Amino acid sequence: MSDLLARAYSPAEFRRHGHALIDQLADYLENVERYPANPYATPEESLEEFRALLGRGAAPEEVFGRVIERSVHLHHPDYMGHQVVPPAPLSALSDVASSLLNTGMAIFEMGRPGTAMERVVIERFAELLELDPGSGGFLTSGGSLANLTALLAARARHGAPGRYCLLVNEHAHYCIERAVRVMGWGEDGIVHVPTDDHLSMRTELIDGLIDEARGRGLTPIALVGSACTTATGTYDPIAALADAAEKHNLWLHIDGAHGAAVRLDPARRHRVDGLERVDSLTLDFHKMLMAPAITTGLFFRRGTDAYRTFQQRADYLLNAADGEGDWSNVARRSFECTKRMLSLRIFTLLSEYGPQLFVDYVRRVGDLGQELATLIRQHPELELFTPPDINIVCFRFRRPDLDTASVNGLNGMIRAHLTEIGQTYIVQTTIDGAVYLRCTLTNAFTTTADLERMLQQVVATGIELLALRRGIGV
Structure with a gap:
C-alpha cells in the first residue's frame, strides 16, 4: 500500500476536509446575498482560472471556495433564471453519503437501502399526487430519459410493427422530438398540435389530426401533454387529453417534469385535473421539489407497464425467472444499470420534515x-x-x-x-x-x-x- 493511497482513503483526512467543507457551505448559505446571483465570466477566463488552480495543486478548501464563489447562486433571492431548484441543504447532504458509499442500484443486493427507499418514495408521491392506486414506477436521471422510457413503454404495449407517430403540443419540450428520433420514427413520427393564445393544446383539433395522420399511413399510438411547457409554464388540459386518448386508444403520457407538483397546491391543483387517468407521468424533483439535479420520478398508472421497455437478458446480473413484478432489481425497468442512490435525497426530506x-x-x-x-x-x-x-x-x-x-x-x-x-x-x-x-x-x-x-x-x-x-x- 502506497503512502499516497493511504492518505487518499484516510478517515482522519476525510473528517478534516469534510468539516471544512460543511463550514464553507454553511457560511455560504448565511451570506449568499453578498455574491452576485450570476457571477459573470467568459469561457476562456474560467478555463484559465481552473487550469491555474490545478497547475499549482491548490488545496481542496481553496478549490471548493473558488467553485462556490464562481457558481450561479440558486440560493440567492435574485436568482430567477432556469428551472433548477435551490436544493434543501439536507437533501444535498444526502449526496455526500450516497457518493461515498457509491453502491450501484441495478440489482437489490448491490443497492438494498436505495432500492427500498426508492419504492417508498414512489409510493408516497403517488399518494400525494393522487394517482391511481395501482400506480408504480421508479427514479431515473432526468426528464428527457424518463420521457423516452415512457414512450418506449407505449411502443412496447402497442406491439405490432408499423409507422408510428405521436401527438404533442407544438411548444412541448424538445426532448419529446428527440425521443421520437431516437426511436427511429423520423420526421413524420411527431404531429404537433396547435395551441391557443395561452399556448395550451387545442384538443378539439386532435380528432382531425389523427385522421390526417392515418391518411398518410401513420399509426398514432401516443398523446403527450405538457404540465407545464418549458418556455411559458402553460398547462395542457389533461382531462380533455384523457378523453381523447381513451376515444382513440392512445397511450397518454404527461411531461410533468416541471409542473406536475402543482397537484400539491390546493389553490392550483386544478391545473392538473385528470392526472390520475394518464398512463405515464414524468416528475422532476430537482425542478419543483427541492432536490439536487438530477432526480426524476417516472410513474405508470398500471405499475406493471414499467416492465414493458427493457427485457434484455443479463444472466450474470438478473434471474430470468423473476421477470415482471421484480421491483427490487431496478435494472429491469430503468435505462440505467449503475445508478446513484437518488431516493436518499427525497427520503431524508420526507423523514425529517414530512410532506407538508x-x-x-x-x-x-x-x-x-x-x-x-x-x-x-x-x-x-x-x-x-x-x-x-x-x-x-x-x-x-x-x-x-x-x-x-x-x-x-x-x-x-x-x-x-x-x-x-x-x-x-x-x-x-x-x-x-x-x-x-x-x-x-x-x-x-x-x-x-x-x-x-x-x-x-x-x-x-x-x-x-x-x-x-x-x-x-x-
Missing part, C-alpha cells in the same frame, strides 16, 4: 409567480405575455412606437446587459417570433422587494439602451 414541506414550497413559488405578474402589469413599459399558471413568468420591455424587430433586439440586449452585471439572473425565450424575458421563481426566499428591484433594473436598462440607440441614430 413540499406543499409549502410549491404553494410559495406559485404565489411568487402571481405576485410578479401583478407587478409587471403595474409598469407601463412592461408587457406580460400571459397570466402565469405557476412560477414561470414571461414579459418584455416595449414602447408603442417600436416595431417587432426593435422590441426583440432591445429585450435581447437587456438580458445580455443584466447577465454581464450578474447581480440578477433572468433568461429569455422566443414565442412565435417575439423575444420575451423569462423568470422561473424557484427560490422560496425571494421577496416582493427582490421582484420589484429586478423589474426596475429591466426598465432602467431598457430606457438607457433606447436612449443610447436613439442618441447615435440607430
Whole structure:
C-alpha cells in the first residue's frame, strides 16, 4: 500500500476536509446575498482560472471556495433564471453519503437501502399526487430519459410493427422530438398540435389530426401533454387529453417534469385535473421539489407497464425467472444499470420534515409567480405575455412606437446587459417570433422587494439602451 493511497482513503483526512467543507457551505448559505446571483465570466477566463488552480495543486478548501464563489447562486433571492431548484441543504447532504458509499442500484443486493427507499418514495408521491392506486414506477436521471422510457413503454404495449407517430403540443419540450428520433420514427413520427393564445393544446383539433395522420399511413399510438411547457409554464388540459386518448386508444403520457407538483397546491391543483387517468407521468424533483439535479420520478398508472421497455437478458446480473413484478432489481425497468442512490435525497426530506414541506414550497413559488405578474402589469413599459399558471413568468420591455424587430433586439440586449452585471439572473425565450424575458421563481426566499428591484433594473436598462440607440441614430 502506497503512502499516497493511504492518505487518499484516510478517515482522519476525510473528517478534516469534510468539516471544512460543511463550514464553507454553511457560511455560504448565511451570506449568499453578498455574491452576485450570476457571477459573470467568459469561457476562456474560467478555463484559465481552473487550469491555474490545478497547475499549482491548490488545496481542496481553496478549490471548493473558488467553485462556490464562481457558481450561479440558486440560493440567492435574485436568482430567477432556469428551472433548477435551490436544493434543501439536507437533501444535498444526502449526496455526500450516497457518493461515498457509491453502491450501484441495478440489482437489490448491490443497492438494498436505495432500492427500498426508492419504492417508498414512489409510493408516497403517488399518494400525494393522487394517482391511481395501482400506480408504480421508479427514479431515473432526468426528464428527457424518463420521457423516452415512457414512450418506449407505449411502443412496447402497442406491439405490432408499423409507422408510428405521436401527438404533442407544438411548444412541448424538445426532448419529446428527440425521443421520437431516437426511436427511429423520423420526421413524420411527431404531429404537433396547435395551441391557443395561452399556448395550451387545442384538443378539439386532435380528432382531425389523427385522421390526417392515418391518411398518410401513420399509426398514432401516443398523446403527450405538457404540465407545464418549458418556455411559458402553460398547462395542457389533461382531462380533455384523457378523453381523447381513451376515444382513440392512445397511450397518454404527461411531461410533468416541471409542473406536475402543482397537484400539491390546493389553490392550483386544478391545473392538473385528470392526472390520475394518464398512463405515464414524468416528475422532476430537482425542478419543483427541492432536490439536487438530477432526480426524476417516472410513474405508470398500471405499475406493471414499467416492465414493458427493457427485457434484455443479463444472466450474470438478473434471474430470468423473476421477470415482471421484480421491483427490487431496478435494472429491469430503468435505462440505467449503475445508478446513484437518488431516493436518499427525497427520503431524508420526507423523514425529517414530512410532506407538508413540499406543499409549502410549491404553494410559495406559485404565489411568487402571481405576485410578479401583478407587478409587471403595474409598469407601463412592461408587457406580460400571459397570466402565469405557476412560477414561470414571461414579459418584455416595449414602447408603442417600436416595431417587432426593435422590441426583440432591445429585450435581447437587456438580458445580455443584466447577465454581464450578474447581480440578477433572468433568461429569455422566443414565442412565435417575439423575444420575451423569462423568470422561473424557484427560490422560496425571494421577496416582493427582490421582484420589484429586478423589474426596475429591466426598465432602467431598457430606457438607457433606447436612449443610447436613439442618441447615435440607430
